[in-house]
Amino acid sequence: MRAPLGTFVHARSGDKGGDANLGLWVAHDGSPAYAARVAWLRDLVTPDFVGTLLPEAAGLEVEVFALPNLGGVNVVLHGLLGLGVAASTRFDPQAKGLGEWARSRYVEIPEGLL
Amino acid sequence: MAESTRPLRIGNCSGFYGDRLSAMREMLEGGQLDVLTGDYLAELTMLILGRDQRKDPSLGYARTFVRQLEDCLGLALERGVRIVSNAGGLNPAGLAARIGEIAAGQGLSPAIAYVDGDDVRALGPRIGLGAGALTANAYLGGLGVSVALARGADVVVTGRITDASLVVGPAAWWHGWTSTAYDELAGAVVAGHVLECGCQATGGNFSGFRAMVSTSSTDEMARPLGFPLAEVAADGSSVVTKHDGTGGMVTVDTVTAQLMYEVQSTAYLGPDVTSHLDTVTLSDEGPDRVGISGVRGSAPPERLKVCVNELGGYRNSVELVVTGLDLEAKAEWVRAQLEPRLRADSVTWSFGTSPRPDADSEEGASAVLRCTVQDASPEPVGRAFSGAAVELALASYPGFTMTSPPADGTPFGVYRAEYVDRSDVSQTVHHADGSTEVVA
Numbered sequence: 262m263r264a265p266l267g268t269f270v271h272a273r274s275g276d277k278g279g280d281a282n283l284g285l286w287v288a289h290d291g292s293p294a295y296a297a298r299v300a301w302l303r304d305l306v307t308p309d310f311v312g313t314l315l316p317e318a319a320g321l322e323v324e325v326f327a328l329p330n331l332g333g334v335n336v337v338l339h340g341l342l343g344l345g346v347a348a349s350t351r352f353d354p355q356a357k358g359l360g361e362w363a364r365s366r367y368v369e370i371p372e373g374l375l
Numbered sequence: 376m377a378e379s380t381r382p383l384r385i386g387n388c389s390g391f392y393g394d395r396l397s398a399m400r401e402m403l404e405g406g407q408l409d410v411l412t413g414d415y416l417a418e419l420t421m422l423i424l425g426r427d428q429r430k431d432p433s434l435g436y437a438r439t440f441v442r443q444l445e446d447c448l449g450l451a452l453e454r455g456v457r458i459v460s461n462a463g464g465l466n467p468a469g470l471a472a473r474i475g476e477i478a479a480g481q482g483l484s485p486a487i488a489y490v491d492g493d494d495v496r497a498l499g500p501r502i503g504l505g506a507g508a509l510t511a512n513a514y515l516g517g518l519g520v521s522v523a524l525a526r527g528a529d530v531v532v533t534g535r536i537t538d539a540s541l542v543v544g545p546a547a548w549w550h551g552w553t554s555t556a557y558d559e560l561a562g563a564v565v566a567g568h569v570l571e572c573g574c575q576a577t578g579g580n581f582s583g584f585r586a587m588v589s590t591s592s593t594d595e596m597a598r599p600l601g602f603p604l605a606e607v608a609a610d611g612s613s614v615v616t617k618h619d620g621t622g623g624m625v626t627v628d629t630v631t632a633q634l635m636y637e638v639q640s641t642a643y644l645g646p647d648v649t650s651h652l653d654t655v656t657l658s659d660e661g662p663d664r665v666g667i668s669g670v671r672g673s674a675p676p677e678r679l680k681v682c683v684n685e686l687g688g689y690r691n692s693v694e695l696v697v698t699g700l701d702l703e704a705k706a707e708w709v710r711a712q713l714e715p716r717l718r719a720d721s722v723t724w725s726f727g728t729s730p731r732p733d734a735d736s737e738e739g740a741s742a743v744l745r746c747t748v749q750d751a752s753p754e755p756v757g758r759a760f761s762g763a764a765v766e767l768a769l770a771s772y773p774g775f776t777m778t779s780p781p782a783d784g785t786p787f788g789v790y791r792a793e794y795v796d797r798s799d800v801s802q803t804v805h806h807a808d809g810s811t812e813v814v815a
Contacts, residue, residue: 271582273575273632277639278418278790284635288583289627326641328653330669331631335652337639352725357580364582 262372266314267364269298269374270333274360281341281356283311283363286333294374299332301374306334314366315359317341382613383549385542385566386604389413389460390573392420392437398573398602399443403450405618408604409549410524411451412541413460414571415440421535422684422788424464425509435466436473436532444530445477452485452529459520459541463532465510467491468805470532486807488528490519492800493535495681502793507686509788513679513795516646517563518554518814519802520544526806535682537645542567546607554647561650561672562611564643569603569615569633569667576603576615576633577623587624598622605667612668614660625663646679648672678794687789688720691756692747693764694778698740702729705772706744712771716763718755719748743778749787756784 269290274283285306287298308323315338322339342354353359386408388398392415395401402411415437428435440462451458463470471489478485493512495502504511512535521544523531536544546552546563554560569576577600578587588596601621607613615630617623634655643650651671658666697705706726714722727743734740746764748756761781768775802815 267582271628271632273580273582273635275637277637278792280639282635282637282639284632284638286628286631286635324640328635328641330653330656331634333631333635335635335638335640360582 262370262375263367264370264375265364266366266368267361268370270302270364272360272364274356274358274363276342276355279340279342281338281359283336283338283356283360284333285336285360285363286328286331295332298374299329301371303327303329303334305368306336311336311338314363314368380550380609382606382608383410383546384408384604384606385410385412385545385570386602387412387414387570387573388443388602389415389440390571390575391415391417392423392439394573395599396439396443399447400450401621402602402604402618403447403454403456405601405621408454408456410457410459410545412545412570413440413462414538414541415460415462416464416535416538418682418684418790419788421464421510421512421682422790425684426786428465429509433466433469436464436470437462441470441473441477444474448474448478448485448530449481449483452483457524457528457545458530459524459545460531461533461536461538461541463489463491463534465494465512465534467532467534471805474530474532485529486527487530487532488523488526488807489805490523490531490533490536490802491805492519492802492813495795495800498795498799502681502795504683505685508683509686510684511681511793513681513800514646515679515800515802516540516815517544517547518647519804521548522812522814523804523806524548528807538571539564539567539645540647542570542605542607543647546611549607550609556611557648557672557674558670559609559611559672560648562613562667562670563607564645564648564650564672565634565652565655565667565670566605566607566613566615568643569630570605572633572636573602574600574623575636576629577601577617577625578629579623581629581632583628611670612666614664614666616664625665627657627659627665630657630665630667644676644680646675648675678796679800681793681795683791683793684788685791687787688749688751689753689756689784690747690749690787691760691782691784692745693761693781695744695746695764696741696774696776696778697744697772698737698774702742705774709744709767709771709775712767713746713764717748717760719750719760720755721749723747753784753786758783760784
């Protein structure tokens with residue numbers, strides 16, 4: 262079913278110069294589906310997926326690093342913030358809210374994970 | 376140098392320049408600590424300090440740290456807590472001198488050391504620095520701090536060392552680690568990375584905040600989040616926690632959140648060690664206690680990263696409130712009126728969320744049209760810009776209003792990374808007795 266990514270995925274985002282960084286990981290909420298959720302998230306988050314989830318990142322170079330021991334992935338969005346925090350004219354130039362935006366986006370989540 | 380093999384208990388009382396002023400006192404009074412650290416230097420902060428120093432060469436350090444020590448230096452000495460901070464910014468010598476004055480004024484005589492050598496502006500064109508470079512600082516490691524503590528410093532202030540080095544240095548001193556104890560150092564880097572942003576490890580800026588506040592009373596929700604601390608063991612493993620009775624929480628998820636923050640790949644590069652984040656294991660060690668173990672380290676990169684801030688130009692913006700019907704047409708008209716007046720190199724327009732139709736509040740019926748301009752010189756983005764917008768107040772779309780009065784532009788910086796050879800940089804410890812020691 263379609264539901265917000267943040268239904269069971271946490272996020273933390275920030276800036277590194279002109280790049281934005283977005284960590285996504287499965288919440289430790291006691292669900293028996295934890296391992297299945299982690300596997301689903303790891304498969305879901307590809308550079309193309311990030312461009313769809315966050316249309317403002319479409320066309321940017323996106324890297325995804327798996328961190329299975331932390332149950333998640335780290336995403337680097339190169340150039341999203343232009344020349345960096347002091348120079349950026351972007352809304353939210355430090356990407357502080359990027360993670361919460363990502364969590365609010367609707368994605369197709371298999372019933373068994375909810 | 377090991378004083379003991381028990382874990383080092385090390386806290387943080389600042390995640391940025393502007394963080395909660397009372398945190399130093401809270402951390403000193405809230406429970407036992409061996410070392411209290413504070414991080415004051417973000418990329419943007421270096422730019423702010425660079426501007427301060429241009430106006431007054433005696434400045435260039437984090438002034439809030441001075442205020443905190445005015446309040447807490449005696450308390451820290453009385454409790455035997457060493458203070459380690461990168462608040463020295465662009466002028467650690469100036470900060471050390473200022474702390475000396477404060478101590479003398481209070482009849483205290485702490486051993487104050489400072490660490491510098493990170494400022495590489497003198498390398499100039501060799502590292503691609505133009506005339507507009509305000510700051511250029513190499514990210515140095517924890518060795519200087521370690522050496523200063525070993526010589527008995529009560530207070531150590533540094534320039535640009537990495538945020539994690541504020542923990543790595545004290546831990547290396549406490550446990551007597553060598554510079555090739557990569558796994559131990561990497562463990563301390565991870566602990567340092569978790570602590571460096573203060574309350575971001577204890578439930579601040581955390582997606583799962585509802586687990587922390589949903590069932591709480593208003594009083595509970597109003598309680599400030601506690602700052603984090605770590606117990607760093609001799610093998611580099613650690614437990615992240617906070618003082619008893621403070622607000623917030625430390626869970627596997629709050630620690631994961633901070634581990635994921637501002638990292639770029641699974642290899643976390645630093646001046647002392649490369650830490651492999653895909654080896655980190657977190658464990659629940661009881662209420663508000665999370666273990667960090669298994670961290671593997673390897674040799675650090677050959678070259679050192681340099682944070683360069685250059686004056687990028689000047690910027691200004693105006694926000695026009697557009698209300699009610701025909702939002703797009705109103706916005707289109709005022710843009711067409713203003714654009715011929717704009718002389719700036721760069722003009723960016725954005726139009727916020729569309730309000731709901733038939734909104735039951737004026738704010739709910741309004742959207743903000745924002746125009747941001749940038750230019751290499753101040754004039755085109757100054758009153759020539761904001762004044763031109765104001766002149767339309769009675770001569771444009773119905774309901775024209777702005778969120779703030781017209782203002783002058785402000786200068787902005789551009790950050791970029793450069794790299795230097797280690798041989799180009801000499802990290803130098805200035806001990807309390809006046810002697811100096813080049814450590815790397």
